Amino acid sequence: MIFAGLPLSTLLAIAGAAGGLTVLFYILKLRRRPVPVPFSRIWERVLRDKEATSWWSRLKRLLSLLLQLALLSLLLISLGDPRLAGALVEGRNVVVLVDGSASMKATDVDPSRMGVAQQQVKKLVEGLSGSDRMLIAQMDASVTPLSTMTGETSELKPAVDALRATDTRTDFRRALAFALDSLSGLSKPEIVVVSDGALGDVADAERGLDLSGVNLSFIPVGRGKKNAAITGFSVRRYPLDKARYEVMIEVTNTNEEPVDVELSLLGDGDVVDITRLALGPNERLARFYKDLAGASRTLEAKLALAGGGRDDLPADDHAFALMPERRRARVLVVTAGNTYLEAALLLDEYLEVTTVAPSQYPPSGNFDVTIFDGVAPPPAQGSGGLLYFDVPEEGGPVKRKRRIEMFGFDTWDKKSPLLRWMALGDVQALYGHALEPEKEDRIVGASALGPILVAGRRAGKRFVALGFDPRNSDMVLRVAWPLLVLNVINDFVEEDTSYVSSFATGDVWMIPAPSGAESATLKTPEARTLTVPVKEGRAVYFGTQAGFYELTVETDQQPVTSAFAANLVSLEESRIEPVTELTLAGKALGPPSGFNPGVRRELWLYLLLAALLVSGIEWFTYHRRLTV
């Protein structure tokens, strides 16, 4: 036996002092309470008889002293924390990895898979031997250690209670790497995985990790697999009619049995549409809601079994999306008069168009886009993006290279957002100029005679320049004309490009935020308020919960609040069929062994109980006047 607590020399010193004091207290008598009696002769008569048995009293007093010394010894030994030498050497170091992914929210077992996992881990904690140590960690998209490596059940049990399933996938590789790092250099390393088996590609997860020498075990959780899930949910506005939008929802039946479901679409909490769908075994069904109108800003999709029941995983039956707010783009047209341009700008009701003659430029006010029609005065502050038609010889962002005649678009960047949905092959121009782009500029469209549509940036301002007057071509008669104008405006306004209908849980989100701020306040779906950092105009947050979020950034003028949605749309997590066997390091993992509840080999516990028993006996005998 060895002492793992206070050193033996300290214990002996305490024993000497405390024991000496105890004996001294028995030798020294406390001054007794004086009590008057009416006639002491009667007491003397009584005490005369009692003196005959005083030797027995002295013996009992000695017994009391011995009991006190025994109690003191037991307490001192407890302070020393005695342990069996063998037990101390053989202590295991266990990392328990508990799956905290969305599938652990499944309610196929009572109360949930996470609840069962907590019960299982508690049994492990209660079965720890005296010299074992354990670390409990939750693995989801990240790994969160909930305790230190300790043998104290008082620390481990709250850690078990702190386990919570999130709306994320499991990064099993990261969890394994964390466990191996935690066990590095420790004796008898052991990893216990508690999961329903939705761990992704396990073989890929363990690749490159050295699991040799580590005792691995697996506790499967879960029983059922009845689930239908929303595995896709997105929304977009129509490019040419941003007052209207369309929604795509993908529903998947992960079950082997066909199932009838009821799919509800809600806009700002009000029901927009309810559809009943029949899903075959393992069927994925995409459903589009086209040409939806209304002022809805938040969109939710809910899935329920047609019979009114619920499947085993409610977490993936609810998806969220948010449409970007529509605001009117302020457009300044500097022209001497262009009917075709005015007509094109009338197509989008969300444009606020101001037309000025070149001589009146610049007018007061800020604009998102300025269109120079055949002129190129120096751009004023607050001009926004610059669109040039028929770039003049002087003042334009690009120089004219040479005059060209009878040409068209022979090549163009089909992936450029400026040319979306456009067919430029039939456009013919009478005359114009080939442009001479600078090194950083991008040629969006060109004829065989030279570049005729160039995009780039000058002094921090974006520009798009067309080398000919559209009125000298048949372009103004084609659909491509208004599309080009509106695509350029959309590209400058960035409304479309910054649009994110929802983030995926378990990823690091880069949420657009006003540049200049260093931190932002994030309000989660659970109404918790967090402070998140802002880097390069993006708030950074690792999100694990699905729902609507609000991001507030303090700027110089006033706080700017934006909203966004987050979703668990993971087919992998929706497939909740539990695995009963996990193969790691080339072998199937069995259940953990050596965790026997109720057996704690720490002797101090029993010594403490013995001390309490002795104390109780002394208390009883004192109050019964047996030992005094």
Added chain:
Amino acid sequence: MGVLDVFKKATAPVSRRFGLTRPERAELFDEDFQKKLETLAIVSRRVFAGRMRAERRTKKKGSGIEFADHRDYAPGDDFRYVDWNVYQRFGRLLVRLYEEEEDLSVYFIVDCSTSMGFGDGRKFDQARRLCAALAYVALANLDRVTIVSATDSIVARMPTTRGKGRIFKVFDFLRRAEPSGVTDLQDSLKTFVAQHKRRGLAVLISDLYDPAGFEQGINVLRYNKFEPYVLHIVDPQEAKPALRGDVRIYDCETGDEREVTVTPKLLERMERAWNEYLLDVERFCTSRQVPYFVADVDTPFDELVLSVFRRGGFLR
């Protein structure tokens, strides 16, 4: 005029009339107590009519009514007592002797030692109530009543008085008594007998907690031709003191100390020893034909007085 009549005329409370200031003393002989005294006096007359009157024959021959004996005439005798009939028949001058009648002297010796006031003083209060009640009955029977308070000496003495109208002197005397001092019955009663030549009934009202032994005190009365009557005041609580644990007991009179660890067993032995002490006192008194009566503090005093009457020996 009875004592009640006196109190009906009185307007001030008893305590004020006797100049007492301590409220606990003022309540000692309250109106209720005095009513009970009157009742006791009436009851005593009815129950013991004819033989309990104050008149009492003594062994002295004198000028009474009842003939006792003859003796030879001696010069100087009163001619009126010469029995001329005997002279006519036998020619001898004989003088008639009559049993002389005299009133009884009743002495109340109240123990005023500290032990009588032990605790809440219930023993001392009971002793004084009994003394007052018996004194009233005696006064009502035209006996000569004397009260002394004793510790190791005679602390105070109420002069001899008679007639029930003097009961207030008794109240006053008893109110003034305070329990203080060491009990020594032998010394105090020696003083008593020396001070009182006229023999009579000596009622000793005491807890008999005499370190030197109660026997000597009672014997002093017996040897000096007094007729002792022992009223033993006892408080049963003293047999079961509310003590536990390690204590240092000391005698409230002598201050003698003793360290004791009080256990339930010890308390049991204490109760037995106390009862044995009472038995010792009773045994002593009975063997010496001294009337003995135990007066429990928990028993109302009027019940005790009636018990004293029934027991006999107080008045003959």
